[in-house]
Amino acid sequence: MRVIIAGAGIIGASAAWRLSQGGAEVWLLDAGRLGGEASAAGAGMLAPGAEFPAESGWGEMAMLSHAGYGEFVRELCVESGLGIDYRVCGALDIVMEGEEVLGKGEALTAAEAAVLAPGLRGSGIAGAVHCAKDAVVDPVDVMRSLRRVCTARGVRVMEQCRVLSIRGRGAVVHVATEANGVLEADAAVVASGAWSSQIAVHGEEEALPVPEAFPVRGHLVGYRHEPGSLGPIVRHGHTYLLQRGSGRTIAGTSQEEVGFERKVDAATVEDIHKRAAALLPGLIGGRPEESWMGFRPATRSYTPELRRLEGTRVWLAYGHFRNGILLAPVTAARLSGEILAS
Numbered sequence: 001m002r003v004i005i006a007g008a009g010i011i012g013a014s015a016a017w018r019l020s021q022g023g024a025e026v027w028l029l030d031a032g033r034l035g036g037e038a039s040a041a042g043a044g045m046l047a048p049g050a051e052f053p054a055e056s057g058w059g060e061m062a063m064l065s066h067a068g069y070g071e072f073v074r075e076l077c078v079e080s081g082l083g084i085d086y087r088v089c090g091a092l093d094i095v096m097e098g099e100e101v102l103g104k105g106e107a108l109t110a111a112e113a114a115v116l117a118p119g120l121r122g123s124g125i126a127g128a129v130h131c132a133k134d135a136v137v138d139p140v141d142v143m144r145s146l147r148r149v150c151t152a153r154g155v156r157v158m159e160q161c162r163v164l165s166i167r168g169r170g171a172v173v174h175v176a177t178e179a180n181g182v183l184e185a186d187a188a189v190v191a192s193g194a195w196s197s198q199i200a201v202h203g204e205e206e207a208l209p210v211p212e213a214f215p216v217r218g219h220l221v222g223y224r225h226e227p228g229s230l231g232p233i234v235r236h237g238h239t240y241l242l243q244r245g246s247g248r249t250i251a252g253t254s255q256e257e258v259g260f261e262r263k264v265d266a267a268t269v270e271d272i273h274k275r276a277a278a279l280l281p282g283l284i285g286g287r288p289e290e291s292w293m294g295f296r297p298a299t300r301s302y303t304p305e306l307r308r309l310e311g312t313r314v315w316l317a318y319g320h321f322r323n324g325i326l327l328a329p330v331t332a333a334r335l336s337g338e339i340l341a342s
């Protein structure tokens, strides 16, 4: 079976890996570079307590993905021979004076929280909730490994290959590309992140409605610190800080509906820096060394679209919004299972 995947972010690339493990011939097409968009820009926080509408089932999917993340990373490392910065470091949900204690975890006093994260000293917090199972992964490492394992398994990675439309009724799916003509496959997957609904999907002749995907821009900033100087993730409202194994400390974030505007906004960077310095005054001293942004792929329900378009051999896999790095393992397993069984 040949499967064409439109989009080589973490969703498309991890599905390509699982499909190739299952024996499919996979062509992984990207309008730009593999891992060139949201998937390399993300912070890589793996928080199973992430909120989803109860009826969507994605809360359970997030728990499942989180529980299996260590194994996903281990398998990727073994197969690729490359390292991945992944740590179950826990998280502190900070409680300020007068705020309600929220979150599922152990309630800590300010002094107890400062033992886990000494940088909190001087911040005037009232306490924290300790979520011991939260983890971090470097998504750039994950994308590098996915490229290696996909290539090694014979996945045809086609970069600078934009998909324009997919015609999917009947046994053969036709995928029209900008630069490589019309490609034929037995199944196709739309995994183009925030751009997914720009790909027109047709049945025989008729256009099939697909849910809108749109970008929600997020900024992050980075600092250089001593490795190990920040243990757990520290979170408060829209502000969070986490540290890579190298000591690179990342602070976020913003949530902006500004279309596909790529310009890094200086005022937003300044705002994130100020919030980060107020939360961890004992760690954040100087200015950030770097700042960047990415487009979270959202849908109007803010839950992922992961399903087969009725009557076609076309699957949708997009809209993972703030949790695509967390949800990639479970998405890839479910999608590849369905396609291989079809």
Ligand SMILES: Cc1cc2nc3c(=O)[nH]c(=O)nc-3n(C[C@H](O)[C@H](O)[C@H](O)COP(=O)(O)OP(=O)(O)OC[C@H]3O[C@@H](n4cnc5c(N)ncnc54)[C@H](O)[C@@H]3O)c2cc1C
Pocket (backbone or CB within 6 Å): 006, 007, 008, 009, 010, 011, 012, 029, 030, 031, 032, 033, 034, 035, 036, 037, 038, 039, 040, 041, 042, 043, 044, 045, 046, 161, 162, 163, 164, 191, 192, 193, 194, 195, 196, 198, 199, 217, 218, 219, 220, 252, 253, 293, 294, 295, 296, 297, 317, 318, 319, 320, 321, 322, 323, 324, 325, 326, 327
């Ligand atoms: C600032 C920020 C922080 C984040 N933090 C976290 C976090 O801590 N934890 C977490 O789990 N998630 C986080 N996320 C969310 C996560 O990064 C995304 O949900 C995830 O990367 C989405 O992956 P994707 O493969 O769907 O999209 P993308 O990575 O955007 O990949 C889509 C790909 O499709 C390609 N494409 C577009 N149009 C076409 C076309 N027509 N044809 C072919 N290819 C096309 C693009 O070039 C791109 O490479 C964060 C995101 C941002 C921006």
